[in-house]
Amino acid sequence: MKALVWHGKEDIRCDTVSDPEIEHPRDAIVKVTSCAICGSDLHLFHNYIPAMLPGDIMGHEMMGEVVEVGSGVNGHLKKGDRIVVPFTIICGECEQCQRGNFSVCETTNRNKKLADKVFGHTTAGLFGYTHLTGGYPGGQAEYLRVPYADATHIKVPDSLTDEQVLFLGDIFPTGWQAAVQCDIEPTDTVAIWGCGPVGQMAIRSAVLLGANQVVAIDMLPERLGMAEAGGAITINFKEESVVERLNELTGGKGPDKCIDATGMESHVSLSQPDTLLDRAKQMMMMENDRPHILREMIYVCRPAGVISIPGVYSGLVDKIPMGQAMNKGLTFRMGQTHVNRWTDDLLRRIEEGQIDPSFVITHTVSLEDGPEMYKVFRNKQDSCIKVVLKP
């Protein structure tokens, strides 16, 4: 079969690979009908996240048709079912899964010992996201083996298109969880840094959840335009001071809730010296991530406010003003998304017409065009916001 394979820094190839096989009774094989390139795939593209191996298949946002099931799937899935595959692999049985903390499932990371050493305790297995999270082959491929398939799936009705439901596997619940963990109240101003796909979903989630005011921060006109269409007031950080404008919009009090939808690769700019220092340190392997947005959020957030972090961070960050955070009594919420915790509710909202996540798709291409689209997406060319691949 064809698959997009990681071979090193900025080296993704459309390779011919062997077909996946059922390994365990709880496995299923899915014929992928649609998959997407996620912003967090770019961290792997840049080789900022350790433990990738040449030959690893990329992709953690995918859906398709079940073509084979293991004997232990026990009627939860059958051949012909149409499913979205959540990026977090879950057993559904461990204590964390029982609590709804699916992204920290205690069972599914098959490299648990390595993860225990690196993280302190293991997190869930993830598709196509390094050997720290199990080294599971990803879904930017024609076929995908889904481990623990009896729990790791979202069944979707035929009445909805792939484009409407594909993002239930990652960016939609990720934006939703980012807003939910802000515990939005009708008086709240919610500020969202980064208007990429997750930022766009967080904007819509905050609007749906009834925030008084949603403010979106970015520098790219196409992303700001899409954010505005979603009901956000926008700030172009290349043209105006984020802190001044946010204070102006909140009567000097600062946003009640702040969402970092950018993560470890915040923009580097001459006008923000800390970003230059971060970039230099990152290059010298003295710091993993560029946390400019975290610093800005902590500074501008209203005291007793909430900082919600759906953006991916990989390791060590420097110069985080914990003094400001502690004295202001900020609450930090973060983590990979507990996808299956939200998807029944979100699927209902799509069916009821509250939201149609397909709005975010700007490019649809074949799998063979995937390597080139990684570059287009990374370079933010051709007004690219979200790429969907059709194997």
Added chain:
Amino acid sequence: MTYITSISNIARSQGDPKVLSSGPGSLDNTDRLARALGWFSIGLGLTELLAPRALTRWLGIEGSETLVRAYGMREIGAGIMTLSPDKGLGLQSRVAGDALDIATLLSAMRSDNPKRDNVAIALAMVVGVTLLDIAGATGVKKRQSRSDRPARTYRDRSGYPQGLERARGAARDFRTPPDMRAIPMAANRESRAAAE
């Protein structure tokens, strides 16, 4: 398929797909040139840093070891940057460094330098590498730049089939799970007091 990919296949479980043959990739000639120049820069930098005396002797500029070491540091910095995703910046810094190298070598071309021929060879090499650096920097800039065409605005893409106004608060039926609740804000103290 590369050698490393073959080795990494050994680490995969039986049911995992393994690479059989490689297809078209994201690395283009500009990336390959940048990568080669990045490693060259680090190699040259290490030589300048670790063996400055040999270089100054060969060029007939004894006594300039500190300067050569400083250039070595510059080369290593530029090399690291050229190997990073910011390769355009790295290549531009290499071009600036090349100019400095050329100026330094020209100053060593004086008539009383018995190693003038060696300096001329070095100068020719630096000019050659400079041309490659310029080609690389130009290629990367062209490849990574956004088009001059105005960006699409997507202002018609709300994502709300029933319109923005109906979407505002449409999910207020959602109950935040207890483990996702945040500290109640001061602005809501009345509702909090009522709840208490």
